Amino acid sequence: MPFAVYILGILIFSQTTSEFMVAGMLPSLSADFGVSYSAIGYLISAYALGMIIGGPFLTIGLSKMPRKKALLTVTIIFLIGQTIGAIAPDYGVMMVARIITGIASAATFGVSMSIAFQLVSPQARGRAASIVLGGLMVATAAGVPFAMLFDQYLGWRSSFWAVVVLVFIATILMQYFIPTLASQGQISLKKELESFKKYSLWSAYGTSLLIIGATFAAFSYFTPILSDLTGFDPKIVPFILAIYGVATIIGNIIVGRLADAYMLSTLTIGLVILTVALVIFGLFVEIPVISVAAVIVIGLVGVTLNPAMATRVTRAAGTGTLIATVHNSAINLGLLIGSAVGGLTIDTGYGLSSPLWVGAILAILGLISLLPFIRGKIPSADVS
Incomplete structure (x- = not known):
């Protein structure tokens, strides 16, 4: 299994941790922004809304771009959104940040799977998919609990910065280990x-x-x-x-x-x-x-x-x-x-x-x- 496939799993792990970790930090975010628990719950909804909007449109929009370039592009957009979230001064800015990261994450899932399938033989695609999407499950098992511990001992912003660091590392690894691949072609x-x-x-x-x-x-x-x-x-x-x-x-x-x-x-x-x-x-x-x-x-x-x-x-x-x-x-x-x-x-x-x-x-x-x-x-x- 190419090392690049594991890098894609790390990327999905990092972004999924960002998606779900808000659920574990409701009290801190609620107190800091001065809003109710349900209002913080809407930040999870905003991320999902970004994925709903971004998925189909970005899939079509990125189809003619080389896959590696497309993945790097959406990853950088995610980093920008996650950084905005880490420094968000109020609830409104955080809401915008969650929508941006959601849109970028939607495209990341699709392009990552496309790259993983092209890197391996047809007989190994199931295993490749399990590694890439395994990042989602590991995020719930390890990413979210660790984000909560960061929140409790270092503050919720440290959890956001930790995701920024993880995604940045994955981006550097992608640049060096993922080969340049052809575009997905006309859908x-x-x-x-x-x-x-x-x-x-x-x-x-x-x-x-x-x-x-x-x-x-x-x-x-x-x-x-x-x-x-x-x-x-x-x-x-x-x-x-x-x-x-x-x-x-x-x-x-x-x-x-x-x-x-x-x-x-x-x-x-x-x-x-x-x-x-x-x-x-x-x-x-x-x-x-x-x-x-x-x-x-x-x-x-x-x-x-x-x-x-x-x-x-x-x-x-x-x-x-x-x-x-x-x-x-x-x-x-x-x-x-x-x-x-x-x-x-x-x-x-x-x-x-x-x-x-x-x-x-x-x-x-x-x-x-x-x-x-x-x-x-x-x-x-x-x-x-």
């Missing part, structure tokens, strides 16, 4: 747009949106829930989130092995377990043992359903760049909706545990979206 929009007429594709997008929305409605507010409602010492919460991250890594491995042969069953069972975990968490949020167990289960069956989600999309409409990018946008739209609606329920007086119930409702809707396929109403070729 056949007409051919790919034909696929968007398929109900099975939009259903797959919808289910992915609901799964991620359910997960992030809860995850975005884990820190205040665990400290304010469950009663954990704030210094313990990073370790609980680290356990959550390890669960996502384990779940990703398991789902990755099941997705090809049992895609629909994996999605269905995963959503049932996710729903039950969120409901139990909401009912017994003040009991530490149950809360930690619920967090672990959500880690096992939340974002870790990604391989099955991606498999369903490719079976519905193939592996086109635009199809994959719009799927990424759907996933981030789910993240935005989950975190935003969770924050809205807190603001409207439903309590700090209300995002857990938002997540449960979204998970149930995800199950409902699968019913036509479970009942065989859609041709089996689309869902097998």
Whole structure:
């Protein structure tokens, strides 16, 4: 496996840490900017909004640019946005910074995967993808907890600067170790747009949106829930989130092995377990043992359903760049909706545990979206 592939994994790890770490620093950011927890939750939504806007447009806009140059370009844009966030004097500037980094991150995911696939043989693409996207799982297991520790001992700005340093190092390594590659070529929009007429594709997008929305409605507010409602010492919460991250890594491995042969069953069972975990968490949020167990289960069956989600999309409409990018946008739209609606329920007086119930409702809707396929109403070729 080329060393360049591991560099891409480091890059995804760094940027994903930036995306998720705000969820672990709600109290600090809230106190410093003088806004509510839910307002800080909207910073997660802003990042996701940037990815939704930036993904499809930048995928097309960068298609004629050499891949290495395209990746360096979007990485520099990310560094600018992350630096603005590190020095942000107020909430408004931080919001702008999060949108910029979100847009850049959307393009980074697509271009990184394209480079990884070109660097290896077709038989090694699955392994290459697991290394690059493994950065996302490691970010939840290690990046976010370490960012929280930086926040607690050195202040939240140190966490932002740490990401700047990591991305800068990855950029230098990219310059030296990633070879100059050809452009992606002209995207056949007409051919790919034909696929968007398929109900099975939009259903797959919808289910992915609901799964991620359910997960992030809860995850975005884990820190205040665990400290304010469950009663954990704030210094313990990073370790609980680290356990959550390890669960996502384990779940990703398991789902990755099941997705090809049992895609629909994996999605269905995963959503049932996710729903039950969120409901139990909401009912017994003040009991530490149950809360930690619920967090672990959500880690096992939340974002870790990604391989099955991606498999369903490719079976519905193939592996086109635009199809994959719009799927990424759907996933981030789910993240935005989950975190935003969770924050809205807190603001409207439903309590700090209300995002857990938002997540449960979204998970149930995800199950409902699968019913036509479970009942065989859609041709089996689309869902097998």
